[in-house]
Amino acid sequence: MSDFNSLAELVIKGDYNGAQTLTQRMVGNGNDPLEIINQGLMAGMNVVGVRFKAGDMYVPEVMMSAKAMSKGIEVVKPLIADKDMPTAGKVLVGTVKGDLHDIGKNLVLMMMESAGFEIIDLGVDIDAEAFVKAVKEHKPQVIGMSALLTTTMLSMKDTIEALKEEGLRDSVKIIVGGAPISQGFADEIGADGYAPDAAAATDLCKRLIA
Amino acid sequence: MGVGSSHGNGLFFRTLTEKQAEEIHLASSRILEETGMVIHHQEAVELLRQAGAQVENGNRVYFPNHLVKKALQSAPSHVTLYNRNGETALQLQGSNVYFGTGSDTLNYLDPVSQERRKWHQEDVANAIRLCDKLPNIDFVMSMGLLCDVDRRMINREQYAIMVQNTVKPQVVIAEDGDTLRDIIEMAASAVGGKERLRQKPLFMIYTEPTSPLQHPQDSVDKLLIAAENGVPTNFACGGVAGASVPTTVGGALVQANAEALSGLVIHQLKAPGAPFVYGYGNSPLDMRTMQAVYGTPEAVLFQGGMVDLAHYYELPSWGYAGCCNAKVCDEQAIAESTMFTLMGALQGCNIMHDVFYMEFGLTGSLELLVISNEVIGRARRLLKGIDTDQESLGVEAIMRVGPGGNFLGDDHTANHFRENWLPDLSDFNNYENWSENGSKTMVDRARERIKQILETHQPKLVTDEVREQIETILKRAREKVGANEK
Numbered sequence A: 001m002s003d004f005n006s007l008a009e010l011v012i013k014g015d016y017n018g019a020q021t022l023t024q025r026m027v028g029n030g031n032d033p034l035e036i037i038n039q040g041l042m043a044g045m046n047v048v049g050v051r052f053k054a055g056d057m058y059v060p061e062v063m064m065s066a067k068a069m070s071k072g073i074e075v076v077k078p079l080i081a082d083k084d085m086p087t088a089g090k091v092l093v094g095t096v097k098g099d100l101h102d103i104g105k106n107l108v109l110m111m112m113e114s115a116g117f118e119i120i121d122l123g124v125d126i127d128a129e130a131f132v133k134a135v136k137e138h139k140p141q142v143i144g145m146s147a148l149l150t151t152t153m154l155s156m157k158d159t160i161e162a163l164k165e166e167g168l169r170d171s172v173k174i175i176v177g178g179a180p181i182s183q184g185f186a187d188e189i190g191a192d193g194y195a196p197d198a199a200a201a202t203d204l205c206k207r208l209i210a
Numbered sequence B: 001m002g003v004g005s006s007h008g009n010g011l012f013f014r015t016l017t018e019k020q021a022e023e024i025h026l027a028s029s030r031i032l033e034e035t036g037m038v039i040h041h042q043e044a045v046e047l048l049r050q051a052g053a054q055v056e057n058g059n060r061v062y063f064p065n066h067l068v069k070k071a072l073q074s075a076p077s078h079v080t081l082y083n084r085n086g087e088t089a090l091q092l093q094g095s096n097v098y099f100g101t102g103s104d105t106l107n108y109l110d111p112v113s114q115e116r117r118k119w120h121q122e123d124v125a126n127a128i129r130l131c132d133k134l135p136n137i138d139f140v141m142s143m144g145l146l147c148d149v150d151r152r153m154i155n156r157e158q159y160a161i162m163v164q165n166t167v168k169p170q171v172v173i174a175e176d177g178d179t180l181r182d183i184i185e186m187a188a189s190a191v192g193g194k195e196r197l198r199q200k201p202l203f204m205i206y207t208e209p210t211s212p213l214q215h216p217q218d219s220v221d222k223l224l225i226a227a228e229n230g231v232p233t234n235f236a237c238g239g240v241a242g243a244s245v246p247t248t249v250g251g252a253l254v255q256a257n258a259e260a261l262s263g264l265v266i267h268q269l270k271a272p273g274a275p276f277v278y279g280y281g282n283s284p285l286d287m288r289t290m291q292a293v294y295g296t297p298e299a300v301l302f303q304g305g306m307v308d309l310a311h312y313y314e315l316p317s318w319g320y321a322g323c324c325n326a327k328v329c330d331e332q333a334i335a336e337s338t339m340f341t342l343m344g345a346l347q348g349c350n351i352m353h354d355v356f357y358m359e360f361g362l363t364g365s366l367e368l369l370v371i372s373n374e375v376i377g378r379a380r381r382l383l384k385g386i387d388t389d390q391e392s393l394g395v396e397a398i399m400r401v402g403p404g405g406n407f408l409g410d411d412h413t414a415n416h417f418r419e420n421w422l423p424d425l426s427d428f429n430n431y432e433n434w435s436e437n438g439s440k441t442m443v444d445r446a447r448e449r450i451k452q453i454l455e456t457h458q459p460k461l462v463t464d465e466v467r468e469q470i471e472t473i474l475k476r477a478r479e480k481v482g483a484n485e486k
Helices: A003-013 A016-028 A033-053 A059-079 A103-114 A128-138 A155-165 A183-189 A198-209 B018-035 B042-051 B065-074 B121-133 B151-165 B177-191 B194-199 B217-229 B249-270 B297-313 B331-347 B366-383 B395-401 B411-419 B431-436 B442-456 B464-481
Strands: A090-096 A118-126 A142-146 A173-177 B005-007 B011-013 B037-039 B054-056 B060-062 B079-082 B088-092 B107-109 B116-118 B170-172 B203-205 B276-279 B317-320 B351-353 B363-365
Touching: A003 A016, A003 A033, A003 A059, A016 A033, A016 A059, A033 A059, A033 A103, A059 A103, A090 A103, A090 A128, A090 A155, A103 A118, A103 A142, A103 A198, A118 A128, A128 A142, A128 A155, A142 A155, A142 A198, A155 A173, A155 A183, A173 A183, A173 A198, B005 B297, B005 B331, B011 B331, B018 B060, B018 B065, B018 B249, B018 B297, B037 B042, B037 B249, B042 B054, B042 B060, B042 B217, B042 B249, B065 B249, B079 B203, B121 B151, B121 B366, B121 B442, B151 B170, B151 B177, B151 B464, B177 B194, B177 B203, B177 B217, B177 B464, B217 B249, B249 B276, B249 B297, B276 B297, B297 B317, B297 B331, B317 B331, B331 B366, B363 B366, B366 B442, B395 B411
Parallel strands: A090 A118, A090 A142, A142 A173, B107 B363, B170 B203, B276 B317, B317 B351
Antiparallel strands: B005 B011, B037 B060, B054 B060, B079 B088, B107 B116
């Protein structure tokens, strides 16, 4: 088996220590960093994606694989110019003001990361002003807002309004999610998209950016 | 008291041994002492600091074991909720069990049109009126998230509907401290004043930490307001095993216990002896769909563990029953919800909510509610156990009837058969008679029962004066939050 195949296998198995070590060895052997990503790390992750969709792998296993991939990417990243880093797009995410529930947001984030998106994670309890500031700073293509509570979901609209006031609304796509959120609510507040789960959120981002 | 739950004559059930309960207690104590909690509430942090807790970075609090011990000593072992007439309704202690609905489902499975749609005020009023009539539904929660009121007013409007459509006690959700204060005022108005409400609480407030190990500002606000006003409260998160609590049942128990105890400590520091109900939920994350699911075997075991810990601490217990993951009231709905209801009853969980929850709590079904009412009836009969007094042993009757006789014509049967469970919805006809009656399934019969109750049942009304006071409180709140007048 080639080193590339072995690396892909380690990613599929979720052996992150192994993936890190092999990536270091491959860099030492003079392999092209971009090839390590595309033919080793991403190749493994693509198999993981197929197996997950088929129900042969479960999320905790996918996350170990994603961790293996990012351990490898950490090794090669300093060797690649920023503009050459393969990325599916830049997504900025946070839970809305008053809401500390970030499990759902983190799941989305991990699924997106494993699909190759660059993620800016603002964390929890993010008010409209902080979202606006982050949009100015990071210039993402997509903003994802998450809320678990029926009492906090209202502030999603505040953020959208604040972006309008700043003239930034058209520069980003806005997606919303969380247990109490529905397509109807997303339409009502003027969001661009809603997804009912983490896998669908990833697909939604791909569609919105395409 | 030890762990385990005693019911009726001879019936006993436990999930943990005493030794296991102690192991979990020690593990939780370690988490409280060594990892601590992040508490987003200045007053609570100050209370804890002054009591001897170590505080880092302004909100990371480490709970020394003596604080936990002290809180467990001052917390009452029994909490009583009263109905709107001031009569004792729920005695939360020992192995007593009570059942009620859940709150805030997003979707209503309309029993007439059978469509899945949003809840309107009239729907919630009808659903609460139905609960008022069902003998095995002991308390109510708000059931549906209202789509036809200003969003910031939802919990207040729900409360006004609840208190006017049933005399039964309530468990309430409040957006924030201000909402809770308004609800206290509405309840006080319904029972004849704040002092009377304090003496005979009509409702319990549901507050929660955010797992893992965080206490949001609004939750702690409500916890402290409850303590001050003598409103019974819990501090019970709905954990998601594999995400917000460990995936193992034991690990989930350790963390849940630590979080519940941390709430108890704050609560008892604010008002020693104030009524607190211990509990926690666990909806394990399904690792394929990423759904937090209800009533898996592990979730049921978890509840058994929590209830045994409540017995170990001599605290009243809070939990779940009658809820499921099904999308319509089908076989899965009944299998999941019935198992949870029966197990919760055996566990001796004092106050169980979410009866009627479908689709992990996103949807509510009145059919499931009515069928669960019957399931709870069966469970309650089981809890009575077997009587072994002379009359129940029936030795004289057996001698009287003798070999080849028939008990059907004997006094003993006539005197005692009504002690046995009798069905309300379950069909015990033979095939011919069942078929002649329209070959109706249990769900068909449940729908007919709902229709019949909603057409005929009128709950005891509040006085005009109380209704006006409630309307005044709502009006003031609408103005305050800037809600549009209806």
